[in-house]
Amino acid sequence: MKKIWLTDTTLRDGSHSVSHQYSIDQAVTIAKALDDAEIDIIEISHGDGLAGSSLQYGFSKATDNDLIKEVSGVIKNSKLAVLILPGIGTSADLEIARKYGAEVARVATHVTEADVSQQHIKVAKSMGMKTVGFLMMVHMAPVENLVEQAKLMESYGADIVYCTDSSGALLPDGVKERITALKENLSVDIGFHAHDNLNLAIGNSLAAIEAGATYVDCSLNGAGAGAGNARTESLVAVLKKSGYETNADLYKTLDTAEKVFRKIVPEATRPNDLTLMLGYAGVYSSFLLHTYKAAEKFHVDPREILVELGKRKVVGGQEDSIIEVAYEMSQKK
Structure with missing residues (x-):
């Protein structure tokens, strides 16, 4: 059975679930x-990547x-990874x-803007870093376009290309279709x-692994934007039960989730009606807290905001x- 490599994003994507307020001691x-x-x-890193700490995205x-x-x-x-979004973080970062x-x-x-990754991928490669092309919001592009964009990242030197369901909008068949197409057309992982x-x-x-x-990717207790990510502890258990090879120690992973992370973040990410609407409407998961605030300020239904953003x-x-x-919704009331 093939080997699966895990990236835990608790200290990056999970940063959204604590409003980017991890202390250094907690992160360590x-x-x-x-x-x-x-x-x-x-x-x-900040939930929105290197240099994401700002008024717009929230200060760390x-x-x-x-x-x-x-x-x-x-x-x-473990190896230490950082996320960078061109336009937010720079090559200097x-x-x-x-x-x-x-x-x-x-x-x-x-998913349609892989060309802006060229400089950052090449800089990372020049410094000897393992480099990942991370295509987000993949539900928003036809599969053939996803493949074209992934090929660009591969041509720039990416060692791995990711299919990223940023909205949690895909169903298993959609995942399989996209991963199969990438596997058939790329030579990288x-x-x-x-x-x-x-x-x-x-x-x-x-489904992606199959x-x-x-x-x-995964995160402890599923901590992350929206309803969070695949739970690290659950994923490790599922992989081992399915017969896949992984370096992760199941008991130590369970202890990390329950005895370490939960003590630091007692109220970890929990699914609710609004996180479900993120997936239903196909809206970026990190929009969740912004939507709560806007709905409260303008006295409108946050679910309707998400549906309109998806449209x-x-x-x-x-x-x-x-x-x-x-604001527009509040004016129609």
């Missing part, structure tokens, strides 16, 4: 436990550089992250990142549209 504690459980890759409690520096000093088994100990660069773009907005993160991750993905095909970086939609 979580990272040490994940490292001891032999999780392959640990991702860390600790800087990316401090988090990277301190965490890289305590892990021995990536170079500093490398200086402080990051070994894996995950360069993320919208394929990865998958799920969100649990339709409560399908584990099922979709397994279709050929060998890298899969308008709003993507990450267009958070201002949430306010616009909420």
Whole structure:
């Protein structure tokens, strides 16, 4: 049975679930436990990637550089990864992250905008980093377009190309179709990142693996934007029960989720009606908290905001549209 490599995103995507307020001590504690459980890759940064700490995306409690520096000093088994979105983070941010100990660069773009990743992928490769092309919101493009964009990232030097269900909008058949197409048309490894907005993160991750993905993302207790990601502890158990090979130690992973992470974040990400609507409407998972605030401010139904955002095909970086939609709805009341 093939080997599956796990990237735990608790300290990056999971940052959304704590409004980016991880302290350095908390990050170090979580990272040490994940490292001891032999999780392959640990991702860390602001939830919106390097340099994401801002008025628009939310300010972090600790800087990316401090988090990277301190965490890289305590892990021995895992590789440390960072996420960077061109237009938010710069090549200079990536170079500093490398200086402080990051070994894996995950360069993320919208599914139709792979061309903006070229500079960052090449910079990461030039510094000897394992480099991932991270195509987001994949439900918004036809499969043939996804393949075209993935080929661009491969041509720039990406070692792995990810199919990222940022809205948690895909069903298992849609996952299989996309991963199969990438597997058939690319020579690099394929990865998958799920969100649990339709409560399908584990099922979709397994569907991706069955279709050929060998890298899969997860987070402790599912912490992440929207309803969160595939639960690390659940995914490790499912992989072992299914006969897949993985480096992760099941009992240590369970202990990390229950005895370490839950003590730091007692109220971990929980699915609810609004996170389900993110998946139903196909809206970017990190829009959740912004939508809550806009609905409260303008006294409108947050579910209707999400449906309208989905109709308008709003993507990450267009958070201002949430306010616009909420305001327009309030004027019709």
